[in-house]
Amino acid sequence: MAKAKGWRDLPIGGVIEEAGCARDLNTGAWRAFRPLLDKAKCTSCLQCWMFCPDMSVEVQDGKMTGFDLYHCKGCGICAETCPVDAIAMVGEAEAAKEETQ
Amino acid sequence: MATQAATPTRLILKDLSKKPERLSPGHRMCPGCAAPIVVKQVLSAIDDPVIAFCATGCLEVATTIFPQTAWNVPFMHSAFENAAATCSGAEAAYRSLVRQGKLDEKNVRFVAFGGDGGTYDIGLQSLSGAMERGHRMLYVCYDNGAYMNTGIQRSSATPLGANTTTSPVGKVRPGRQGVRKDLTAIMAAHGIPYVAQASPHNWRDLMQKVRKAVAVDGPAFINVLTSCNRGWRHEAAKTIEIQKIAVDSCYWPLYEVEEGRYKINYRPKQKLPVTDFLRPQGRFSHLFRPGNEAIVEEFQRRVDAKWEHLLKMAGEAQA
Amino acid sequence: MSDYRALDGNQAVAEAMRQINPDVIAAYPITPQTEAVQVFSQFVADGQVDTEFVTVESEHSAMSACVGAAGAGARVMTATSSAGLALMWEITYVAASLRLPIVMMVANRALSAPINIHCDHSDTMGARDNGWLQIFSESPQEAYDNMIQAIRIAEHPELLLPVMVNQDGFITSHAVERVEIFDDSAVKDFIGEYSPRYPLLNVDKPVTFGALDFYDFYFEHKRQQVEALGQAKEVILAVAADFNKRFNRSYGLFETYRLDDAEVGIVVMSSTAGTAKVVVDELRGRGVKVGLLKPRVFRPFPAEEMVDALKHLKAVAVLDRSVAFGAMQNAGPLFLELAAGFQAYGPAARIPVVDYVFGLGGRDIGPTQIEAVYGDLRRLASDGRPERLVTYLGVRE
Numbered sequence: 089m090a091k092a093k094g095w096r097d098l099p100i101g102g103v104i105e106e107a108g109c110a111r112d113l114n115t116g117a118w119r120a121f122r123p124l125l126d127k128a129k130c131t132s133c134l135q136c137w138m139f140c141p142d143m144s145v146e147v148q149d150g151k152m153t154g155f156d157l158y159h160c161k162g163c164g165i166c167a168e169t170c171p172v173d174a175i176a177m178v179g180e181a182e183a184a185k186e187e188t189q
Numbered sequence: 190m191a192t193q194a195a196t197p198t199r200l201i202l203k204d205l206s207k208k209p210e211r212l213s214p215g216h217r218m219c220p221g222c223a224a225p226i227v228v229k230q231v232l233s234a235i236d237d238p239v240i241a242f243c244a245t246g247c248l249e250v251a252t253t254i255f256p257q258t259a260w261n262v263p264f265m266h267s268a269f270e271n272a273a274a275t276c277s278g279a280e281a282a283y284r285s286l287v288r289q290g291k292l293d294e295k296n297v298r299f300v301a302f303g304g305d306g307g308t309y310d311i312g313l314q315s316l317s318g319a320m321e322r323g324h325r326m327l328y329v330c331y332d333n334g335a336y337m338n339t340g341i342q343r344s345s346a347t348p349l350g351a352n353t354t355t356s357p358v359g360k361v362r363p364g365r366q367g368v369r370k371d372l373t374a375i376m377a378a379h380g381i382p383y384v385a386q387a388s389p390h391n392w393r394d395l396m397q398k399v400r401k402a403v404a405v406d407g408p409a410f411i412n413v414l415t416s417c418n419r420g421w422r423h424e425a426a427k428t429i430e431i432q433k434i435a436v437d438s439c440y441w442p443l444y445e446v447e448e449g450r451y452k453i454n455y456r457p458k459q460k461l462p463v464t465d466f467l468r469p470q471g472r473f474s475h476l477f478r479p480g481n482e483a484i485v486e487e488f489q490r491r492v493d494a495k496w497e498h499l500l501k502m503a504g505e506a507q508a
Numbered sequence: 509m510s511d512y513r514a515l516d517g518n519q520a521v522a523e524a525m526r527q528i529n530p531d532v533i534a535a536y537p538i539t540p541q542t543e544a545v546q547v548f549s550q551f552v553a554d555g556q557v558d559t560e561f562v563t564v565e566s567e568h569s570a571m572s573a574c575v576g577a578a579g580a581g582a583r584v585m586t587a588t589s590s591a592g593l594a595l596m597w598e599i600t601y602v603a604a605s606l607r608l609p610i611v612m613m614v615a616n617r618a619l620s621a622p623i624n625i626h627c628d629h630s631d632t633m634g635a636r637d638n639g640w641l642q643i644f645s646e647s648p649q650e651a652y653d654n655m656i657q658a659i660r661i662a663e664h665p666e667l668l669l670p671v672m673v674n675q676d677g678f679i680t681s682h683a684v685e686r687v688e689i690f691d692d693s694a695v696k697d698f699i700g701e702y703s704p705r706y707p708l709l710n711v712d713k714p715v716t717f718g719a720l721d722f723y724d725f726y727f728e729h730k731r732q733q734v735e736a737l738g739q740a741k742e743v744i745l746a747v748a749a750d751f752n753k754r755f756n757r758s759y760g761l762f763e764t765y766r767l768d769d770a771e772v773g774i775v776v777m778s779s780t781a782g783t784a785k786v787v788v789d790e791l792r793g794r795g796v797k798v799g800l801l802k803p804r805v806f807r808p809f810p811a812e813e814m815v816d817a818l819k820h821l822k823a824v825a826v827l828d829r830s831v832a833f834g835a836m837q838n839a840g841p842l843f844l845e846l847a848a849g850f851q852a853y854g855p856a857a858r859i860p861v862v863d864y865v866f867g868l869g870g871r872d873i874g875p876t877q878i879e880a881v882y883g884d885l886r887r888l889a890s891d892g893r894p895e896r897l898v899t900y901l902g903v904r905e
Binding site: 093098102104106107108109110111112113114115118132133134135137138139140141142143144147149150156158159161162163164165167168169177 | 202203204205206207210212213214215216217218220221222223224225226229230252253255256257258259260261262389390392424425426427428429430
């Protein structure tokens with residue numbers, strides 16, 4: 089973690105100059121479950137994209153391409169709202185272990 | 190006068206998904222919170238530049254913890270009870286600078302967000318004043334029915350019987366008593382050009398309403414039921430589902446009041462009993478213990494009365 | 509070419525506001541400020557200003573709308589008194605912390621309860637820690653001059669802090685005097701254009717105002733405010749120097765009157781200083797060596813400079829038009845700050861300094877009473893030991 093700035097180096101008025109810089113925060117670390125996409129079933133209806141509270145459904149040219157695991161908090165709304173059951177929530181601990189193996 | 194707008198983005202998800210994000214990920218709202226979904230929908234509905242204002246509360250606090258901000262639009266929070274007043278001042282500044290030729294007209298839209306705490310209660314005066322003065326601004330209340338950010342204390346928007354930390358269930362009290370304020374009706378009574386109720390599960394309806402709201406040359410108010418899975422005590426994943434049930438039970442009708450004319454935007458094919466809304470939520474679990482039946486009946490009675498009244502106002506009442 | 513008109517303090521301030529022609533004024537009426545906003549409303553109705561005048565529904569919303577407008581990037585002014593200032597108190601701290609250069613006239617009036625519409629300084633004194641600059645005006649002319657200078661002071665890039673211009677409610681705000689009104693273009697030229705640092709209306713460069721600080725950043729943000737206030741004295745004097753060059757009237761951090769060779773002196777702000785000057789002349793006529801110091805700038809408090817101007821005296825009396833309830837001996841704030849000043853900057857040999865609280869709720873003070881204070885001081889100068897530290901001057905026992 090970078091050393092916090094002293095008063096001389098901060099913008100005045102408590103202003104935050106860099107719009108959207110919250111994206112640097114790894115809210116994905118909060119997860120207990122992560123979404124798993126079955127690409128075969130997915131129709132790119134983009135309901136999951138619309139209902140994700142964390143803007144963590146990745147869409148490219150109107151196609152659903154996956155999840156932003158750096159930010160996804162694992163709430164499971166995407167899995168619940170998917171009309172074709174293309175998303176399943178799996179335990180984060182195992183999924184993370186599988187990933188590293 | 191506003192300049193001619195370019196062709197608006199079609200309200201289809203593929204097109205909307207191509208717009209740049211106005212609220213970034215990395216904010217610290219709880220998993221499954223409906224508030225960022227609401228904000229995303231509101232800001233995405235508007236093609237014009239937006240300046241956002243927010244009252245103190247979950248949304249403001251969790252999106253702007255210094256030195257991070259999740260807002261990709263100009264944003265100001267000043268205090269809890271004055272989002273509407275703050276927004277109205279900025280809108281006045283814009284009007285003044287454009288009128289004086291110091292700034293080009295860019296169709297900048299002024300949108301203020303406030304929770305039910307900062308809107309129904311402590312913020313009511315400043316909201317009323319701003320609406321009465323005719324500023325061209327949209328106020329969106331994200332109503333989760335309690336002061337959630339400070340620990341789930343009751344507000345005047347808290348539904349009957351709800352268990353909150355200042356209307357707790359105890360040996361002699363069964364949760365929130367009294368009559369919930371109808372803020373949407375209060376706003377309609379201000380005679381402003383556009384008032385509506387919405388819910389984020391029906392994103393198209395919500396976004397259409399936002400577009401109508403910013404198109405009026407005057408004040409607009411949209412009240413959005415916004416689930417808080419912590420305060421309501423339901424599974425985070427069920428957020429969108431519970432929103433739909435709220436609307437299908439007519440607890441939260443989707444309607445609009447345009448220039449005083451009421452219109453119901455959605456009539457459930459099958460009106461669900463309020464118990465379908467109450468049962469999945471832990472804050473109402475005590476209502477299903479023996480002895481509390483009367484409260485559930487009263488809840489149903491009130492929902493029915495309001496729904497009948499709304500039908501009448503919209504000229505759709507049964508004979 | 510200047511115009512000379514018979515105006516009271518409110519009218520003079522409204523006139524200054526007309527000439528400044530701010531982008532936005534958001535204000536709520538309260539006695540005795542009402543006339544200022546009424547006169548200004550007429551300017552708006554007659555198309556004499558470009559100002560967007562927001563008739564808010566409370567003072568809390570007045571300051572909130574000012575914060576929104578200033579944050580947007582506009583030049584913003586307002587005015588209030590007493591309970592109005594008390595109601596907007598929360599947001600005045602926000603305005604200063606967000607570094608928004610709002611200029612506000614305050615027609616000083618007592619705080620409730622009981623409700624009182626007359627002059628004392630409890631309103632702005634109650635807000636003395638909010639980070640605003642505070643300038644006090646003795647007369648309608650000073651109120652006018654100070655409003656104009658306040659714009660330059662507030663907007664100075666080293667400051668970007670809001671400024672309160674105070675005048676005594678009713679006594680100055682409603683008293684008609686001969687006021688020099690400068691040429692519109694001369695005022696416009698003096699104040700210049702406003703260049704906001706982080707305008708919200710710059711939609712291509714979005715910024716966030718009013719973030720949440722945890723304990724890891726709040727202290728640093730407050731330290732920045734302190735730094736800015738540390739520059740304020742210099743800025744105030746520089747603006748006054750330019751004002752003097754153009755308008756031929758000199759202002760400083762305070763005014764001294766026949767103080768240089770005085771043996772004892774009174775420190776008193778605002779309109780009462782005018783009365784006191786008459787007493788000084790009367791006593792001087794009888795060969796008594798008295799003088800006075802009239803603080804103009806209360807925030808930032810020019811302790812070092814004031815003590816330097818007073819250190820030759822044998823005794824000093826401070827006249828306070830408010831009480832800091834519960835402070836040492838229930839003294840007034842001007843005394844408390846000056847006493848601290850003497851502690852920090854005073855000579856090794858202690859000078860007796862005493863406090864007279866007067867005029868609360870508009871209780872009048874006359875030359876006889878002020879003369880009595882000078883009498884007390886002369887005794888104090890020889891005895892060295894005051895009968896009491898704080899005297900309530902003019903109260904019925």
